[in-house]
Amino acid sequence: MTQPMTLTNPSTDIRHQLPAEQEMSSTTGKKSSRVQKETLMEIRRVSKRFDEALAVDDVSLTIRRGEIFALLGGSGSGKSTLLRMLAGFEKPCEGQILLEGKDISRTPPYERAINMMFQSYALFPHMTVAENIAFGLKQDKLPKAEIRERVAEMLKLVHMEGFAKRKPHQLSGGQRQRVALARSLAKRPSLLLLDEPMGALDKKLRTEMQLEVVEILERVGVTCIMVTHDQEEAMTMADRVAIMSDGWIVQVGSPVDVYESPANRMVAEFVGTVNLFAGEIVMDEADCCVIDSPELGRRIRIDHGISTPADERGVWVAVRPEKTLLSLEQPKGDFNWAAGTVEDIAYLGGLSVYYVRTEQGHLVKVSLANTTRRSERPGWDDEVYIHWDERSAVVLRD
């Protein structure tokens, strides 16, 4: 009984297959070691209604101690509302929020051991950098000497030692972000919330700060929940990602999970780009399944069964552009390929994206890594074939 179960579960399947890809970025690999099994926060069936609109709809999550958790979703999907409920600025209409086993749903924000870094940074304009960082410590009535020590330590942590006496308006965007981070870490919270941490930075600074922030969080060892609508940011920084849409959580998993085994079509399209082919299942067995796709003009074969109920035959087959291959000769076999012409080529430096129009009129994206300089490649209007390995495709529903 257990044997076919594991085979039919695509997510475990791919995770076993791709141990090398788990190390997508060096930070992802390093971080996993500090994540512990112990649960720090539990969100139980939380809902939030504004007037009539349901902003957060029956969300349940568990956050483990030490992990960086990202809430990823489009605009208006309720990410900020959920985060603000964790911080205590909004009261959940239903459900409970447990921090270290204690229900904190009704605790006011100033009594929670949770600190938040705001999207606008919210630095106090009339205080210097040092006073900003000391603000939270002063509320705890710590002795003066200890406050001074802790402020110095925080400034050192974010590499801002020389800026203690400055006012926030005398800092650049990146420096303000560091100060905001230092201020929210100064009280050594058990949970740190980041709302769009890179939202106010330009693209280059953003990638720099993503790695630096992760490094700082790692050094402090704080558990962190961040909100972002940038999937790349979520993938670089987080150990686990939750995809939100219309107030509810569609999928929770590691970056590899959500990218390689998306739960449905929406996740596949939201996280990265994907080629989708509509089709109908014609054969479904334990070790393979065949899908008839008029859009491809050919049948699609997948190397595992998907155990569908008999009445739900319509599915989507998703293939990522980097797993779609391009060749000038006709591939062997009767499955997983189509003929077409190159309609457009986007040269992006590191890789090129080919837009291939198949004979059936479907536009397929293929990305090729530019590993050699100026090699022979298909050009505009060339006749090409797209194909993929039977292990590369994923079957999805709406």
Added chain:
Amino acid sequence: MRKPSFTTVMLILGLLFLYLPMLVLVFYSFNSSRLVTVWAGFSGRWYIELFRDQQILNAVWTSLRIAFFSASMAVCLGTLAAFVMVRFGRFRGKTALSSMVTAPLVMPEVITGLSLLLLFVHMAQLIGWPADRGMATIWIAHTTFCSAYVAVVVSSRLREVDLSLEEAAMDLGAPPVKTFFQITLPVIAPALAAGWLLAFTLSLDDLVIASFVSGPGATTLPMVVFSSVRLGVSPKINALATLIILTVSLATFLAWYFMRRSEAKRRIAMRMQQEG
């Protein structure tokens, strides 16, 4: 010589329109004649007479005290009203509150004055206070209408303040009251100062309401000036006006000077930090 441009001419005309009357007034305050409009040579005698006139000096002192206390009280009440209007979520009667707080702005002064007078008279009959009208009643009356101005000034500033500043303070462990005093107040301090100054000048300036609610014990400066002008303009009033203009200009200049100096100091500190 270059021909002055149209904008320069208009600027000069505008400034003349604004300041010529004051210049004339200052000029005639040094007139030795008793008649205000006839020039009879330079003298400072009206200044000396002004400082001998106990009635005017008393009125100045009364007016200043009333203006100070009214402005301070109005800033407290106006800020509270503004905070409730801007920061509190929807509650019953919020619209009624905000329109009633701002109503005194458009209410004719005669009506405000008359209604306050009636109130004070009835209160005196019912609870025996205020036994006689004077500084206290003027203070209450001025606070009433000055609060409205302060509420408008402060609420417009408060609306601009990023709500997440206050949320950040609470997030860092400051309860709401502490947040208000440590974060909100310092951030809106310029608006409070502006509101206080506005209330101060409005109170100093008010004639109509003060005439309604004052008693024999308290005469404010506008009341003295107005009644003395009805008996014929005395050059003493010119001298008084000149002194007031001088005080105001000096205060403005000092404010500008200190602001510039602190700005320069901060810039130097910044440069030193960059080098160090």
